[in-house]
Amino acid sequence: MKSMYFTEEHQLFRESLKDFLKKEVVPHIEKWESSGTIDRFIWEKFGEMGYFGLATPEEDGGLGLDLFYTVIFLEELQKINSGGFAAAMWAHAYLAMTHLNKEASADLKKKYLTPSVLGEKIGCLCITEPFGGSDVAGMRTTAVKKGDSYILNGSKTFITNGVYCDYMIVAAKTNPELKNKGISIFLVDKNSKGVTATKLNKLGWRASDTGEIAFDNVEIPASNLMGEENSGFSYIMEHFALERLIMGINAHARTEYALEYTLQYMTERHAFGKSLDKYQALRHRLVDCYADLELCREYNYMVASKLDKGIYVVKEATISKLKSTKMADEVIYECLQFLGGYGYMEDYPLARLLRDSRLGPIGGGTSEILREILAKIIIDKKEYAPKEIPVNS
Incomplete structure (x- = not known):
């Protein structure tokens, strides 16, 4: 792939990663999709290769x-046709670990971040609640200060890695009267007394474990507070930009995989004396799909470039997720149609791709919520700014 954004070193990394995934991951995908459990050994293999530490500073491993x-x-990760496996990996590395990288104290980093880089500990991010959905400010989970501890009560749902994780990054109200300005972030060890996790049964992302988590008088050391008390909402909003860009990138990548597979199929499948790729109606529809993909992919690279330079990209990342996930659903739907009856068969990749892709416009903020965020920015002229995080000892 030739691009102004990728160097020769990037391309070498891509080839190495593709080889790793082909040898170490692909042979196990069908088992993990069927069982809904990803074997622990692969986390450690990812850690050995350094894949969980791409964005983590060298001083933290x-x-x-x-x-x-x-x-x-x-x-x-999107091109091995398991949205669930991919989600488990990036939810650990870029949801849980992003908060560890940015807000954890030195002690918490030593205990949780470094093992996370090595794949020895698995993390998850717990924000969404059964009664709140995308309404982060409306969360009901509370953390009440009691001496040198906080007492955590409440529940979270739709948590990727929530069942098999080792630790959780949990958002809770420390001052409910302040609403969104009274939210704090805590690190909760999965083995803490009072923590229970129930596995949810999903339409797609079958390989990953998605859990509903309950916290019943869970005692958390005060030292497990991440960043400043009552500043959690700002941290969440800032990191949502990365999460939404990630989901935009995931969308264009799985679309690219779907189109490549579909075009190959169309060149090999013959009907009425010629291959499917020679029929004008199909050719033109496929080109439209490719054009939509190209627009989203190049836009996502631009947003990634801005974010890499430290630019605050709440608006751009929100657009990335909104448009790319919609595009992915539409194009993958078309690709399944191009395969006809075979597209509906589980032996071909499009059926799973269609199911896995459908979560795109839902997870990490529904498309409806994203449109309202953009309306506030574009119409109401609301400005979002990052929260300064103090250096913790």
Whole structure:
């Protein structure tokens, strides 16, 4: 792939990652999709290769590489046709670990971040609640200060890695009267007394574990507070930009995979004396699909470039997710149609791709919520700014 954003080193990394995934991951995908459980050994293999530490500073055991290594990591994970496996990997590395990288104290980083880079500990991010959905400010989970501890009560749902994780990054109200300005972020060890996790049964992302988590008088050391008390909402909003860009990149990558597969199929499948790729009606529809993909992919690279330079990209990342996930659903739907009856068969990749892709416009903020965020920025002239995070000892 020739691009102004990727160097020769990036391309070498891509080839190495593709080879790794082909040898170490692909042979197990069908088993993991069927069982809904990803074997623990693969996390450690990812850790050994440094894949979980691409964005983590070297002093914390990572590689401290630019964001386009992450882009490659995300893109290639989408091309092994298991949205669930991909989600488990990036939810650990870029949801849980992003908060560890940015807000954790030195002690928490030593205990949780470094093992996360090595794949020895698995993390998850717990924000969404059963009664709140995309309404982060309306969360009901509370953390009440009691001496040198906080007492956590509440529940979270739709949590990727929530069942098999080792630790959770949890958002809770420390001052409910302040609404969104009274939210804090905590690190909660999965083995803490009072934590229970129930596995959810999903339409897609079958390989990943998605859990509903309950917290019943869970005692958290005060030292497990991440960043400043009552500043959690700002941290969440800032990191949502990365999450939404990730989902935009995932969308264009799985679309690229779907189109490549579909075009190959169309060149080999014959009907009425010629291959499907020679029929004008199909050719033109496929070209429209490709054009939509190209627009989203190049836009996403531009947003990634801005974010890599430290530019605050709430608006751009929101557009990325909104448009790219919609495009992916539409194009993959077309691709399944191009395969006819075979597209509906589980032996071909489009059926799973269609199911996995459908979560795109839902997870990480529904398309409806994203449109309202953009309306506030574009119409109401609302400005979002990053929260300064103090250096913790």
